[in-house]
């Protein structure tokens with residue numbers, strides 16, 4: 001077991017630190033920088049121009065939310081659904097629809113069931129998965145591999161980052177040409193993740209807040225799934241109460257939970273309207289005495305209102321959401337480690353859930 005951990009105390013930390021390599025593998029041979037094009041050989045015969053629906057569970061659902069937003073930004077009609085709710089929601093699906101199952105293992109029962117239902121309704125199906133020859137890969141019409149390498153820790157880390165980049169590539173494939181600047185930005189993500197791993201102050205933040213009553217996470221746009229994922233990671237491995245919210249929803253209820261013992265992690269990058277609005281939410285939280293941890297690139301003045309800052313390099317908002325998530329993975333890991341939790345095998349959880 002210890003040999004597999006390569007000198008780390010836990011697979012989770014090893015896998016967090018493997019992310020630059022995993023992301024380079026995900027991108028390898030898929031971006032032609034001379035031509036300025038994306039070429040996904042795995043799905044070379046997928047020709048689709050209609051609406052796209054994502055189905056997924058857990059961390060993969062957060063990647064799906066990110067992917068759907070990314071596709072919409074590329075002009076494609078796209079929505080993300082929880083796989084366990086998909087068939088109940090009577091989502092309109094027909095032969096013009098592409099249904100994308102995002103599943104690291106390719107074996108999650110709810111996701112397979114949703115994909116089978118979509119197939120039965122005549123949709124084209126695509127598995128975005130880490131596992132060659134998994135049920136999802138075999139059963140779907142097409143498969144796009146995220147190439148993260150094996151992930152042993154129950155809490156998904158590197159596979160989430162790889163899903164984010166694979167779905168960003170898929171958005172270029174389905175939504176039309178990428179600009180040279182967009183391609184360069186994607187290509188540079190692995191290097192920026194390395195910088196985050198080398199400069200993070202996550203241990204300090206974890207020490208400051210290890211005894212907190214609960215942890216809240218907020219973000220907008222691409223940072224909303226990051227807030228959800230930050231909270232899920234915290235719950236899974238620390239067993240403490242954590243919740244992620246769309247920053248705009250804070251005032252519709254969650255603010256009632258905020259106190260000096262509930263740190264609020266706010267993802268704020270750039271200095272656009274979304275950033276300014278989230279800073280407004282941060283001020284509301286601060287006025288109620290909750291500690292604020294800003295995950296920021298320093299472009300806006302959010303640090304003025306924060307008790308702590310987790311810095312990330314200034315990049316576009318797609319890259320920023322990958323980098324911000326890495327910081328939150330590290331905070332969850334450090335808190336869980338200080339609490340002495342069973343990080344790689346959290347109580348009650350399984351790596352792959354094969355029952356509905």
Ligand code: G6P
Pocket residue numbers: 057058059060102103104105106107108111154155156349350351352353
């Ligand atoms: C389990 C794992 C999660 C994972 C989810 C979906 O609950 O503990 O980490 O996100 O299944 O798994 P999948 O293999 O479909 O991505």
